[in-house]
Amino acid sequence: MTTTDTADRATAVVAAQAADLTKVYGRGETRVVALEGVTIDFHEAEFTAIMGPSGSGKSTLMHCVAGLDTFSSGSVRIGGTELASLKDKDLTRLRRDRIGFVFQAFNLLPTLTALENITLPLDMAGRRPDRGWLDTVIGMVGLSERLGHRPAQLSGGQQQRVAVARALASRPQIVFADEPTGNLDSRSGAEILGFLRDSVRAHRQTVVMVTHDPVAAAYADRVVFLADGRIVDELRAPSAEAVLDRMKAFDAKGRVS
Numbered sequence: 477m478t479t480t481d482t483a484d485r486a487t488a489v490v491a492a493q494a495a496d497l498t499k500v501y502g503r504g505e506t507r508v509v510a511l512e513g514v515t516i517d518f519h520e521a522e523f524t525a526i527m528g529p530s531g532s533g534k535s536t537l538m539h540c541v542a543g544l545d546t547f548s549s550g551s552v553r554i555g556g557t558e559l560a561s562l563k564d565k566d567l568t569r570l571r572r573d574r575i576g577f578v579f580q581a582f583n584l585l586p587t588l589t590a591l592e593n594i595t596l597p598l599d600m601a602g603r604r605p606d607r608g609w610l611d612t613v614i615g616m617v618g619l620s621e622r623l624g625h626r627p628a629q630l631s632g633g634q635q636q637r638v639a640v641a642r643a644l645a646s647r648p649q650i651v652f653a654d655e656p657t658g659n660l661d662s663r664s665g666a667e668i669l670g671f672l673r674d675s676v677r678a679h680r681q682t683v684v685m686v687t688h689d690p691v692a693a694a695y696a697d698r699v700v701f702l703a704d705g706r707i708v709d710e711l712r713a714p715s716a717e718a719v720l721d722r723m724k725a726f727d728a729k730g731r732v733s
């Protein structure tokens with residue numbers, strides 16, 4: 477890490493943050509501490525991958541920070557807004573207006589065309605799309621020729637491109653991607669990861685992605701590792717090999733303890 481890196485991060489705008497975040501499911505015998513005192517900043521124009529073994533709390537962290545799930549204690553902010561202080565209606569509005577989502581299963585509406593799917597969140601918000609930005613996003617994901625197609629008429633990779641365009645269309649403060657390449661072949665997956673990275677590099681989008689795949693994680697600017705509900709490590713400018721090595725080291729530790 478260089479001094480410039482450190483200085484850049486010190487002045488970077490925080491798009492979202494969790495502080496001392498704890499999430500407990502159930503009670504008594506079924507009590508599970510899914511997150512235990514997680515503190516993390518997601519800086520503007522940074523691409524973060526979250527990794528960790530199954531059950532380590534990746535989805536829970538993402539869902540809590542994205543306002544999709546409640547948390548037990550601590551705080552979560554999107555920009556300057558503390559999520560715990562919001563009523564349900566305001567939380568729904570914040571998610572719709574300030575957060576973009578990309579899911580493993582695409583989650584497109586089958587009866588709508590690609591273009592209608594892309595603009596749906598804006599339509600629901602009663603916002604008129606910024607035509608120039610919409611064209612930029614559609615061009616970026618290479619969908620110009622497919623805008624009138626319905627999801628069933630598109631390949632998996634093309635459907636996920638629609639989902640990426642939908643997530644970016646409102647220029648959200650932050651995009652959360654949950655295993656976005658999990659249902660794709662490696663070539664389509666690489667394209668989707670490339671689009672997410674381009675949105676960060678060229679358009680200062682903030683992206684947080686949960687993944688099991690070291691190759692996918694290597695597209696990110698940093699990888700955060702979770703184990704048993706805690707952040708245990710972080711890697712900057714990761715290579716797939718370095719991520720894999722780190723994961724192997726955790727596995728080895730897990731077997732010993």
Ligand SMILES: Nc1ncnc2c1ncn2[C@@H]1O[C@H](COP(=O)(O)OP(=O)(O)OP(=O)(O)O)[C@@H](O)[C@H]1O
Binds near residue numbers: 528530536
């Ligand atoms: N709704 C729930 N009720 C009870 N326990 C839950 C619930 N959701 C998750 N958990 C538990 O919380 C812990 C963290 O789960 P989480 O899904 O966040 O892990 P993960 O790292 O995303 O796992 P995976 O990689 O398998 O998706 C696990 O022990 C899980 O069993």
